[in-house]
Amino acid sequence: MSDAAVLLWGVASLLGTAVLAIALSRTPGSGTRLVYGLTLGISATALLVLAGRMLEAPVTPSTAVLPVGLPWVGAHFRLDALSTFFLVVINFGGAMASLYGLGYGSHEPSPHRVLPFFPAFLAGMNLVVLADDAFTFLLSWEFMSLSSWALVIVHHRERENARAGYIYLVMASFGTLALLLAFGLLSGPGGNYTFEAMRAAGPTPLVATFVLALMLLGAGSKAGLVPLHVWLPLAHPAAPSHVSALMSGVMTKVAVYGFIRVVFDLLGEPTWWSSTIVLFFGGLTAVLGILYALMEKDLKRLLAYSTIENIGVIFVSLGLALAFKANAMPSAAALALTAALFHALNHSFFKSLLFFGAGAVLTATGERDMEKLGGLIHRMPQTSFVFLVGCVAISSLPPFNGFVSEWLAFQAVLQSPDLPQWGLKVMVPAVGGLLAxxxxxxxxxxxxxxxITFLGRPRTSAVEHAHEADRYSLAAMFILAALCLLAGILPGFVIDGLSPVTLSLIGSRMPVQMAQPWLSIVPIAESRSSYNGLLVFVFIAISASAAVYVIHRFASHALRRGPAWGCGFADAVPGSQYTGVSFAQPIRRVFGAFVFRATESVEMPAPGETGPARFNLQIHDVIWETLYLPIGKALDFATDHLNHLQFLTIRRYLTLVFLFLIVLLLVLALWP
Structure with a gap:
């Protein structure tokens, strides 16, 4: 049995688990451990199969065809180097979310609304990456979207969650339509729906341009590219926390996979100017995503906006790979593509970890508003430790994994002087500045x-009675924290593991990293740059240990303990502490007027009055207000005025059908 067939049996097992969860829904609470245990086992088994493939040299594609789908075509599935890597991301994320769900699921008030769709969601993501024809890809994509939508609206009685589900469904439908049109152009008039036929056909430059634009719309809307990101900060916080981790850390990578599969594999050789489009939207997404995150006080919405920023980093690296590939610079293209894939893997690690931590905080306190938290480091010390690891990793600080992938992206930016086009010579450094x-x-x-969340004093009574997370949740978080460190101090293993992907898409790879002394990584050549995460880690550990020893051995022997956040007062109240809004104020004043149309006003009581002073802040979502609200109003206007078409006579209906038939015949007659 081929590896592709084994993975398809895994998908069938996930779908069977979903059916089992439906059967168990009549006895609440009995199926939580069983369903999450099964999904953990299935995902772990798939990881073992995929790990065996990645150890092969070279990796040979594995295929399977099922007699379902379109007549005389069937459903084609293919497991190659690219799909193997993304299946590792999906199934590892699924395994960690299942492990976390073993503990977190016991706190879910509506488990019967979550358990059937959780394995179905995992099955849909696996099928998207395995699909090797347009029909199977689109069907799996839509199945993935609908199952995740069902998880978003689990708590549908809350108004904001229902709104989030509605917007997510609209944007998902729009993305699927864009993908449908893209594959329609690639298949051509002959209806070559298989990816193999699309590779062999080779689209014209005009068709390739339209396909690139449609992929940016279709895959970009699912990934969260600006300005198609509006659903993401609404849907991710609405879902249960382990589902949020899957959507943010894994599902967005499925969208990245779809973009890479079409643009790097099916479209053939790119043009240099097409890379500028990807670079522009990637840079814009990175900066706007993190600026929106800085303005947030909802912990899960902050993490969702941060996902947008990281998607921007990935698309910048993909744009660089397209630019270098178009100019026959395979080594630089392999470096940029490796940076994109490495960051996709890293983001799945630390973003899943951070959403798990946010879920533990929400379970312990019932709060997502950071302004109502604080002091949790004393009540949830283990959660606070792993959350800190995730924060350092996502901030791209050494020796953790986020630094390595972003460092590789900057090394790719430094290759831009070798590009022949002046447009790229100017744009790539500008985008590099946006990345910085x-x-x-x-x-x-x-x-x-x-x-704001873990330090200082508790701001509410709910925080004062918080408790540590359960052992399953902590196990999942500690595994991810360890991987964030290991991928940061031993990145050569990951880079060499990604080489089959770059070889298949670029025809080149980065130098063999495991052959470098002291486990250093060398992107291009030793004469240009290198980085050694292991030595950096050892230096930090020794320096920190020495500093602690010197301070405790030779400094004052008297040890004093006092309340945190004294702020100059002997008995400070929690309200005197820094808040998230005050922390972001300097950055808001720099960028707020342009990006958010932010306005601030202070109401001060007159001398002698005892009333409180009030600070008012208004922040606007400019993209939502200038793009989506007008579209919504236009649709409302059109539907109101077209409503009378429902009440026409049969004669007028036949007349409309006849007129539209004439128009369609004219279009076909004039089509070149």
Whole structure:
């Protein structure tokens, strides 16, 4: 049995688990451990199969065809280097979410609304990556979207969650339509629906341009590219936390896979100017995503906006890979593509970890508003530790994994002087500046997230009675934290593991990293740059240990303990502490007027009055107000005025059908 067939049996097992969850829904509470245990086992088994494939050299594609789908075509599935990597991301994320769900699921008030769709969601993502024809891909994509939508509206009685589900469904339908048109153009008039036929056909430059634009709309809307991101900060917080981790850390990577599969594999050789489009939207997404995150006080919405920023980093790297590939610079293209894939893997690690931590905080306190938290480091010390690891990793600080992938992206940016086009010579450094800005803002954002949530004093009574997370949740978080460190100090293993993907798509790879002394990584050549995460880790560990020893051995022997956040007062109240809004104020004043149309006003009582001073802040979502609200109003206007078409006579209906038939015949007659 081929590896592709084994993985399809795994998908069938996930779908069977979903059916079992429906059968168990009549006895609430009995199926939680069983369903999550089964999904954990299935995902772990798939990981073992995929790990065996990745150890092969070279990796040979594995195929399977099922007699379902379109007549005389069937459903084609293919497991190659690219799909193997993304299946590792999906199934590892699914395994960690299942492990976390073993504990977190016991706190879910409506488990019968979650359990059937959780394995179905995993099955849909696996099928998208395995699909090898347009019909199977689109069917699996829609199945993935609908099952995740069902998880978004689990708590549908809350008004904001129902709104989030509605917007998500609209944007998902729009994305699927864009993908349908893209595959229609690729299949051509002959209806070559298989990916193999699309590769062999080779689209014209005009068709390739339209397909690229449609893929940016279709895959970009699912990934969260600006300005198609509006559903993401609504849907991710609405879902249960382990589902939020899957949607943010894994599902967005399925969208990245779809973009890479079409643009790098099916479209053939790219043009240099097509890369500028990807670079522009990637840079814009990275900066706006993290700026929106900085303005947030809802912990899960902050993490959702941060996902947008990281998707921007990935698309910047993909744009660089397209630019280098179009100019026959395979080594630089392999470096940029490796950076994109490495960051996709890293993001699945630390974003899942952070959403798990946010779920533990929500379970313990019932709060997502950071302004009502604080002091949790004393009540949830293990959760606070792993959350801190995730914050450092996502802030791209060494020695953790986020630094390595972003460092590789910057190394790719430094290759831009070798590009022949002046447009790219100017644009690539500008986008590099946006990447640097987003990295700095990300560090500020997660200083705020960790400090306001875990440090200081409790702001509410709910925090004072918080408790540590269960052992399953902690196990999942500690595994992810360990991987964030291991991928940061031993990145050569990951880079060499990604080489089959870059070889299949670019025809080149980065130098063999495991052959470098001291486990250093060398993107291009030793004469240009290198990085050794292991030495950096050892240096930090020794320096920190020495500093602690010197302070406790030679400094004052008197140890004093006092209340946190004294702020100059002997008995400070919790309200005197820094808040998330005040922390973001300097950045808001720099960017707020342009990005958010932010307005601030202060109401001060007159001298002698005892009333409180009030600070009023208004922040606007400019993209929502200038793009989506007008579209919604236009649709409302059109539907109101077209409503009378429901009440026409049969004669007028036949006349309309006849007129539209004439129009369609004219279009076909004039089609070149």
């Amino acid at each position: 800005l987003s990295a700095a803002l990300a560090a500020a954002c997660f200083v705020k997230a960790f400090g």
